[in-house]
Amino acid sequence: MKELDLLKKDWKKNAASFEQVSENEIYKMIHKKSSSVVKWIFIVSIIELGLGLVLGLALSFTKYDEKNMELIKHLGVYGYYIAATVLLYAVILYFIFKFYTMYRKIAVDDNTKKLISTILKTRKVVKQYIAFNLSFFAVFFIVFGGYLFYEGYLEGASKNGVIHPEMPLHIALISLIVLILATAIFTFAFWLIYKLIYGILLKRLQNNFEELKKIDL
Numbered sequence: 001m002k003e004l005d006l007l008k009k010d011w012k013k014n015a016a017s018f019e020q021v022s023e024n025e026i027y028k029m030i031h032k033k034s035s036s037v038v039k040w041i042f043i044v045s046i047i048e049l050g051l052g053l054v055l056g057l058a059l060s061f062t063k064y065d066e067k068n069m070e071l072i073k074h075l076g077v078y079g080y081y082i083a084a085t086v087l088l089y090a091v092i093l094y095f096i097f098k099f100y101t102m103y104r105k106i107a108v109d110d111n112t113k114k115l116i117s118t119i120l121k122t123r124k125v126v127k128q129y130i131a132f133n134l135s136f137f138a139v140f141f142i143v144f145g146g147y148l149f150y151e152g153y154l155e156g157a158s159k160n161g162v163i164h165p166e167m168p169l170h171i172a173l174i175s176l177i178v179l180i181l182a183t184a185i186f187t188f189a190f191w192l193i194y195k196l197i198y199g200i201l202l203k204r205l206q207n208n209f210e211e212l213k214k215i216d217l
Contacts, residue, residue, distance in 0.1 A: 034208045042099040075151045095129040119209045130194045141183045
């Protein structure tokens with residue numbers, strides 16, 4: 001009987017040990033996967049910035065861009081355009097730096113609670129990054145697009161001999177509706193692209209988060 005009791009105690013001790021080893025292995029696997037996901041978020045954001053710079057540089061050599069710059073300068077909003085561009089790239093660089101720090105942090109997290117916290121923060125920062133880019137594009141498109149169209153209309157009317165030209169209300173309303181619809185369509189298209197790329201990475205982080213919560217219980 002004593003031998004049986006000793007055997008039961010030994011079995012329970014080994015079972016607890018196996019459970020602990022299993023949890024540690026799962027944690028290591030999730031930690032590695034999470035670190036890889038955050039690294040890819042960092043890499044994708046750099047690629048996105050690089051593509052934007054390359055596209056902007058390529059367009060700068062076209063007549064289309066040259067005409068746009070001439071129009072912007074002619075209307076007196078070149079300074080605002082440059083300020084908006086600088087702001088955009090400054091904020092993007094800030095988010096890239098945040099992604100890098102998140103990657104560095106997640107690589108050294110040594111327990112479940114820290115890893116869970118870093119995953120939650122990373123998902124939050126990614127969502128803020130996407131929201132900023134989409135919001136900036138929408139506001140920039142509406143404000144600059146509307147202003148350029150308005151000034152272009154007045155200038156065209158002046159060239160046609162109209163003194164003190166004004167845009168009729170119905171034309172202004174139709175233009176505004178078209179501009180809002182165009183902005184909504186382009187913004188939605190960009191959102192789909194972000195959802196496809198970053199959505200997959202965020203989904204993986206969410207799955208890792210759910211697994212970590214099970215371990216932490």
